[in-house]
Amino acid sequence: MKLSEAKQQFISNWGAFGTHWGINRTMAQIHALLLISPDPITQDDMMEELNISRGNVNMNIRELINWGLAERIILPGERKEFFSAEKDIWLVVKRIVKERKKRELDPMLQLLDKLEAVEGDKKDKHVKTFVETVGNIKKLGKQADKTLDTMIKAEENWFISNMLKIFK
């Protein structure tokens, strides 16, 4: 396979992959493009490679920066801005996990805390099932929360060697 074709496939699949993970297609495609670009590139480069508008590039690159997955680079003597992505995949994963935990898991756990305190007769099976369900989800959620927290702080080697230890 030629590089140009491989690039196309990588970008397009990374985009589709992203959509399953709450990241929009274009944002994921820009990210893919940055990942495989040896040097920083401009917004115009992205427009051309991905056939998308200037506004679209601009909005999505901003979002990538918010997520900590890309950075703006000013090259001396260059008028245009350049962009590059974090290439260390482990770091990328950690940043995504951190961001999504903050946006999704943490608020959910807060809500569950509130809901568990529902008033009513615990003998009533509707109340009982509700409280049990919420409690069980919370228990697992809390565990996931701790696990992710530690993972976010972890070194890659540390992570892999520990996982191998358990999951032989």
Place this chain on the structure above:
Amino acid sequence: MKLSEAKQQFISNWGAFGTHWGINRTMAQIHALLLISPDPITQDDMMEELNISRGNVNMNIRELINWGLAERIILPGERKEFFSAEKDIWLVVKRIVKERKKRELDPMLQLLDKLEAVEGDKKDKHVKTFVETVGNIKKLGKQADKTLDTMIKAEENWFISNMLKIFK
């Protein structure tokens, strides 16, 4: 908080949560409703509780069954079909992980294998960066794959005690 209000909040938030995870809002809401229902319920119950159409209920309940998260229950002497959800949250998580791994991670790893074999001079920095990036993603992906496989087979107690061991 009253049970009715708590139910509403749980359902609505579980729905919003689902949308971040590639599950559509209604499917997640039906799932939430089933989770907190002590006894199996009918499609009509769902239509009423969630204010959605018969067709919508039907399509989404089918999808839940595909995912292994709900089951159809025939009660003797009842004309209508009833439905209930798996209440063991750990099992629910494992089923979701299994399904998404099959749908997303496995195909991605297959693709990366193909892409890593791109032809071209490895001295060319474009080729070099591409191969390295793909290789790094593959490496982490393979590790995740193994980890998830083991998790899918794991007992909850086994999982939690192991996690606690590592992530004190």
Place this chain on the structure above:
DNA sequence: ACTATGTTTCAGTAAATATTGAAAATTCGG
């Protein structure tokens, strides 16, 4: 402080996704 170059914003539009509702299909009891 003017102008050319580059960036950002956002209202309007397009595309993708989810939902409805009614017709068709299926199932069950008699």
Place this chain on the structure above:
DNA sequence: CCGAATTTTCAATATTTACTGAAACATAGT
């Protein structure tokens, strides 16, 4: 095997989400 009850399908529609393009804004060089 008939008819009522129930479930399923799917074309039409509504809703949500993403994208465009042009105008407004910013910046740097002279």
